[in-house]
Amino acid sequence: xxxxxxxxxxxxxxxxxxxxxxxxxxxxxxxxxxxxxxxxxxxxxxxxxxxxxxxxxxxxxxxxxxxxxxxxxxxxxxxxxxxxxxxxxxxxxxxxxxxxxxxxxxxxxxxxxxxxxxxxxxxxxxxxxxxxxxxxxxxxxxxxxxxxxxxxxxxxxxxxx
Numbered sequence: 001x002x003x004x005x006x007x008x009x010x011x012x013x014x015x016x017x018x019x020x021x022x023x024x025x026x027x028x029x030x031x032x033x034x035x036x037x038x039x040x041x042x043x044x045x046x047x048x049x050x051x052x053x054x055x056x057x058x059x060x061x062x063x064x065x066x067x068x069x070x071x072x073x074x075x076x077x078x079x080x081x082x083x084x085x086x087x088x089x090x091x092x093x094x095x096x097x098x099x100x101x102x103x104x105x106x107x108x109x110x111x112x113x114x115x116x117x118x119x120x121x122x123x124x125x126x127x128x129x130x131x132x133x134x135x136x137x138x139x140x141x142x143x144x145x146x147x148x149x150x151x152x153x154x155x156x157x158x159x160x161x
Contacts, residue, residue, distance in 0.1 A: 027079035031072065035103030037149075042109035043128065045073040045082060049103040049116050066091050069102055069118045071126055083130040088122045106149040117150045 016024035033050035040047045050072055055065035067090040073083035090102070105117040113133070114126045119142060124135035 026077075029074060029079040029081070032084075033068075033070065033103070034101045036101050037103055038106040040107050040109050041076055044076050045109075045128070046076050047071065047073050047107045047109055047114060049105070049107055049118070051102040051118075067102055069121060071107065071114060071116045071124075071130065073114075073128070073130070083128075085126065085130040085132070087116055087124045087126070087132060087135065088118055090121060108150060108152055110152055115150055115152070117148075119148070123150065 018024060031048070031050060033052035035048060035050035037049045050070050052068040052070060054067065068086045069088040069090065070084060070086050072081065074080065075082055102118050102121055105119065107117075108115040109128070112128050114128060115123070116126065117123045120137065120139045122135055122137045125133040127133060
């Protein structure tokens with residue numbers, strides 16, 4: 001998301017600039033739930049977050065009875081699911097904005113750590129195997145729902161403002 005220098009620039013060359021259902025697609029796999037986090041690729045894995053809502057009605061209607069906030073990792077070569085772990089469980093998961101998700105912030109991968117942030121619902125550190133090392137909740141009021149991705153400072157996640 002930010003690139004190695006934090007400027008959003010890449011030195012990679014020969015990258016595809018067009019996609020379709022069959023062009024420049026190595027694999028596709030269904031992702032459970034609903035999430036808007038950008039995928040992060042590190043050490044042969046594609047990481048993202050999702051929110052699996054229970055009790056959801058018609059598409060786009062999320063008068064839910066709870067949600068499972070999860071970290072997912074897929075094999076970069078095959079798309080095979082490697083990690084699918086519940087990080088937080090919400091008893092009530094009403095959305096502040098129906099167009100958003102509880103899984104909008106993008107994860108961070110550094111070395112053998114994966115940091116996931118679900119807004120006021122919680123922030124956590126996992127191993128690349130999916131073991132939860134620590135988790136915390138930092139409550140705050142949001143007008144539009146989750147969206148701020150964390151940034152690392154001295155190997156500690158901080159929310160970007």
